[in-house]
Amino acid sequence: MGVDSAAQLVPLRTKDEVRASIETHVLYAVEIPARFANSVKDVIHEARPEFKPGEISHLRRVVQFKFLPPQLQKRFNPPARLQRGIRNSEEHEDDEQPPPAALFNPLPPSDDESCSDSDEESCAKSEDTVRFFLLCPTRCFKPAELVALLRKNPPFSTMNIHPKLLYVTVPALAPTSAEQANQWSEQYWPIAYKNTNPFGPHPSLVARNTAEIESEAGDWLALARTAAAETAELGVGEEVGCVVVDRSSGTGEVVAIAGDCRWRSPIGEAESHTGPGNVMAHAVQRAIAIVAKKRLLMAGKNPAFLDRTLFCDIPLTAAETAAYEKANIEPTGYLCVNLDIYLTHEPCVMCSMAILHSRFRRCIFGKRMPLTGGMTSDTAGNDANPGKGLQHGIFWRPSELNWKFLAWESPASAELSASVTDTLHV
Template identity: 35%
Template sequence: MTRETKGKETCTNAKAVPDATPKGILVPLKTTLETRARGSLLDVYVTSVPVKQASGALEVIRRLLPGDGGVDLQHLRRFAKARDVPDAVREAFERARVEVLGATELLLIVGSTNAISSAVVAEELSVIVNDAVIFSIQVPRLAPTSQEQATLWSSQYWPTVYKKSNPFGPHPSIVSRTEQEIHGEVGKWMDLASEVARQADGTGSGETVGVVIVERKNGIGHPVAVAGDARWVGWPSKGAGNVTAHAALRAIAMVADGVKATSESAQTFNAVSASVTQPEFKADPADQDHFDLSGTVAGYLCHDLEIYCTHEPCVMCSMAILHSRFGKVIFQYRMPKTGGMCADGDLGHGLFWRKELNWTLLAWQWIRSSNGQSFELADFHA
């Protein structure tokens, strides 16, 4: 592995950067709320109103259903021209209409069908609109989280507005800004995590899982802990292994222990072909020093740090990552059966962003581009 990139990189540890930093894309994880919001629909009444009576009709509805009866409809256009709604809505209107829709007429969302009856709406509107046509349609219950989703919903349900915000997860601008910040380094840290994973497997000490914890100062990442899985150390001759010696937990313990990789050792790690002697690898993963927090160690030691994992952390490690107050988690392989981070895996916990737990951790899957080097890692508990 050559180190000819010196000078090409602007970061101070440029020597440590392999000349072909693998490329890939970062895919932000969906939160549980986003995942749920995807299919959640609400039945609403829609009425047709002449343009001239539009504001009067809306006033009547606002009086009738203050605050839209507690249902947030901000993501939906309140009025839509009949020609601008999806076919299904137009067909529902055709079935309900009692007279020809004039070119000047508008369709207006009244409110949730749970909040009021159509008879009451018709009676109240009759003051303003003669023979109001009232029918019900289904609309997305929650706001879209991307322009693509808004466009899709507009074609399926009702004209929908994307407000460049995400009420169900991290703000899109924070996600994209952070992606720009870390994108160039992800391949490097993931390679290092993979190398440690290979060692864990090669030495028989653990599963093929590796983790790198990175601290970012002035935009430049520095590794502060590197750990491979170690659950099988000593097994079977010296006991049953250590069920908690997962790579993420070990790396967190190293940070807590003050075991920090220096920039020199980082260079060692990055020389992938050189022998990596697991400088951060504790001989005995059952070493209670890692886990003895009595008195000496302050909490939240990983505040704002980045954790790069070969695999989606399991539920145990995900909770440890949350409790440690990491800022970012990036993993390469999803673990649908055991992973704790994804909301759309088999477990569906979506632990990276749960309002009862945490509002600040950002999480991505990193998908290595096809021309980058890759190696297969078996499917197991990470």
């Protein structure tokens, strides 16, 4: 490996991960003494059995005031107010009740509602016993309906106090990493992270695979750029290339190298660079065809059986030929199972699907191509075309596609592959 073999690899986010990171909904919360949390929960679930607690299992349902994010502490009244409200309700049972608007729109505490020095012990006690309890999403009840239900049950029925509903915006879906859980806990509401990722590959799987390949990824990406430059110099393709690597033995072996040949005619001449060219001669399509041809060669069969001018499946450059002639792949097995593919650019939708259906294990590319690429999920175009990214996330959509694999981008390598614009399908 060369001195620049290591590369920074950033795992791609799946389409569901992206959705989880931006989708929120609003929940009702209420301030109650801690010992009543379970009984209130049962009342809610009995009234709305269609509401499944699993919907909010990623949220801490019962939280002390001191653990709320600062912006919620400013919005909500301090817990001591509930204790004083309980005492006041006993002294003024016949007083006129506040209007409904006062119940549903909590305001920041005023100075006279703050704990005084003489009330410090009471505040400390209420801090231990009073909790903010997440009830349910606002779709389950109208505010007045929920207040009426709560008032019929303890603690509000026995203490003769009004429940004050609080509106809390929270993430609708579970976090996909510990970092995201911490961020959401500071931004929205305390999160219960369960060290998993329900919307993509498990964090430990990603970390383990990243550690396995990052020390040599820079070399393979550099080799892909070499392949791209060689076919581009011949005038038969764009400056796009890829390298297929086998790491099943623990060390990386180059199985195939391919540059783009979309401008190569059926008789091998360079064509005019107009239109899309031969899409079946994209670098990815060529690499897969060369792997198939190489398996035939290793099996002792005539690889010419697969000669297809459309795929340009014969090695054209010195680098492509050297990799093709190495006897380093099993003759049997499903096409590209357990192989890794390194690309100068994010592959187009067609090539992304070819990678998936050929059953590659891992995909690593340099430059993002949000307007034409099929791998990324979280890029909505670029400065010139905002909001127009494809966002397909083809590498990990197990509910819709019959294969999945891990994928990374290498931002540093992207700077070296900038000659191809994001209007060209690669």
